[in-house]
Amino acid sequence: MNWIESLSRAIQYIENHLTDDINSEDVSKQVYSSSSHFQFIFHVVLGITVGEYIRNRRLSCAAQELMKPNSKILDVAMRYRYDSSESFSKAFTRFHGFPPSKVQQNKIKIFYPLSINISVQGGFSMSRRLIDEFYWRDTYEHEDEKLSNEEKYKRLITWAGKAREQNPNVFDALTEWILDNSQWSDDKISENEQILMQGVFTRFKEQNAQLRACLLELEPSGVVNPAVFKALDRFDEELSGHSHDTRLQPVVTRVFSDFSAMRERNIRELIAGSKTGPTGTNTVELYGYINYLKDCDAAVQWALFMPEVVTMQQNGFKVDSFEYIKKPAMRFIGREGDELSNIEVRRRLFKTLDEMSEFNSELTYDVLFMHHYGLGVDIGPWHGVWGRFMKAETPVPEGWLYFDFEPASDGKVGPPYVSQFAYATFSGDVEAMHRREGFDSDAMYDITRNIMLGSGVNIPYPEKYWTAEVFLNGYENYSTAYMFSAEL
Missing domain, CATH: 3.20.80 (Multidrug-efflux Transporter 1 Regulator Bmrr; Chain A)
Incomplete structure (x- = not known):
């Protein structure tokens, strides 16, 4: 049996036993492989561990079951091998971004079963493609259109809302990339510096400068929320390596002056922090520099679209x-x-x-x-x-x-x-x-x-x-x- 067939068979076995008490060893036995070798191949090819895949599929299926009439949280938790409703609720909230008691059809995350398709493609590595995953503002979009100041500001609000939906997960992916030891061998340091320092940090600074110029042009008309300038100031300071967190200041200063410091795992951990989820509220063991950038990005977007949201929410x-x-x-x-x-x-x-x-x-x-x-x-x-x-x-x-x-x-x-x-x-x-x-x-x-x-x-x-x-x-x-x- 070749490795394509093995992985396909393993995925099918998992699908057939999602509600059973299975682990990576059980799955590896189905493809006649040692547990360590199978887990390595699974992770390398599919980009996720066996345990994470099983957990993601269970939580995805659990959410769909909770949408059914008369479903009970405890019953679903037990069905998908959680010891208690508390442990299920914790895992469910981290995955979907809200507790099982507030499940809604249009908000649940669907993690589909993986399938194996082999293709050879060129282009940038996944780490470099992270840059393009951020919802960047296109400065030249609608450049030729004749818009009022209110319409221009409304466009900024729309952009900010879409960025808030997309960027949090990209920041978490950035954290995950920085913590992946396999991405930080000596031969990758130079490319990674371009990705992080120029591709992400500098691009955010450029976007902030363009956004600031646009806002200053609109400010005399009275449509601009003044708080956005404070948010931009704070974001630019962090992006320039001037961290407001005294705990992080020495590490950030060192990386900005000598990027090769990122070879050290302990340095990367302080830069990356931990994933805080799509709403930024997940409990984390370490709050790092990327977490601060994520918050600064959010503050700019909140300052743009929250006043309009507040107005709409006052219904009655x-x-x-x-x-x-x-x-x-x-x-x-x-x-x-x-x-x-x-x-x-x-x-x-x-x-x-x-x-x-x-x-x-x-x-x-x-x-x-x-x-x-x-x-x-x-x-x-x-x-x-x-x-x-x-x-x-x-x-x-x-x-x-x-x-x-x-x-x-x-x-x-x-x-x-x-x-x-x-x-x-x-x-x-x-x-x-x-x-x-x-x-x-x-x-x-x-x-x-x-x-x-x-x-x-x-x-x-x-x-x-x-x-x-x-x-x-x-x-x-x-x-x-x-x-x-x-x-x-």
């Missing part, structure tokens, strides 16, 4: 006010649990807090405080705590939870949180404010976050990330205001 209601607030130290006191869905249980909770009025802070409203203990949403479960913000050092009733807030970060993951936040108030159709369909959480959450992204304010995700629904008319009514953690 509106933002009455929006401000950024810095508070002194304070303490949030409350309780969490399923029993708090009962209005009588909440009434007793807030009655206790009413009796502690001597410790009231300036924020006297009833609040549902939400956080993940400093963990990413892909691994940290959501926690909702009913209560109030009180003065710092307020005594905590027995059996209650508390979370301290400080004016500045201590640099650690999780509490104490930072008492800096965006504060938005809303009016209109309260049910529309809390609509979840088409939103990451609900409309108020999305709009508050999107205003922040559009204005270039950093969200301290995940280490100090928290949000809060504010009940201006008391816990018995809908919340009509929102707090969102910020770095101000």
Whole structure:
């Protein structure tokens, strides 16, 4: 049996046993090969490990099954060999970009079964073709068209939206390429320098310069969001080797002055970082230079299209006010649990807090405080705590939870949180404010976050990330205001 037939037979075996307990050794036995040799051939030819292929196919099939009526997450998880719904949810979120509870037909990733076709082609290597995978702005497109300033800016918004859909995965592919030892032999260093330094970094700088010139031309007409210039400044600084992360500064400076330093695995790890997924929110072990570039690219695009998104999202209601607030130290006191869905249980909770009025802070409203203990949403479960913000050092009733807030970060993951936040108030159709369909959480959450992204304010995700629904008319009514953690 030749290797083409072997790989084809292996792929078919995997397809026939996706719901069985199989591993790479089981597959290699089907083609009468040693496990190590088979895994090597599989990875070299198909560009993916056996384990990754099995996992991707299972998660792809699982998503399609979850679209069926009456399907249950736990049943699907067990069918595709996950020990628990938690482990399945974590893997599913990393693959698809959202949890299984929010599966939608038009958002799931379909990883099709691989097939083997042999062809000989010339041209650039895959690593060089990465350059063209970014959604570059064509400066000369529509050059001869007579467009108004509003139409020109609308074109930029459209480009930014498409770039945001495409670029995150390309940055992750760039990270993967940098971490691939086989791509960094001595004979490839010179070509790789051209790919990374000229093909990616310099091309982004050129695009930024052209974009800046276009925006400056449009600025007098009043259509330009000023935050985009701040985003471009930050992006250009990073692209020039002036990293804002003091941890990365020595490594970035070294690579920019002597690219041969990329021969060293530890240097490449700090440059590459870890893949953060299509939304940039995956929990990662190492946040590297490419991750920062990915965020800078996103900030430029957000500044362009988020104001329009925010306007469209206000359907049946509106933002009455929006401000950024810095508070002194304070303490949030409350309780969490399923029993708090009962209005009588909440009434007793807030009655206790009413009796502690001597410790009231300036924020006297009833609040549902939400956080993940400093963990990413892909691994940290959501926690909702009913209560109030009180003065710092307020005594905590027995059996209650508390979370301290400080004016500045201590640099650690999780509490104490930072008492800096965006504060938005809303009016209109309260049910529309809390609509979840088409939103990451609900409309108020999305709009508050999107205003922040559009204005270039950093969200301290995940280490100090928290949000809060504010009940201006008391816990018995809908919340009509929102707090969102910020770095101000």
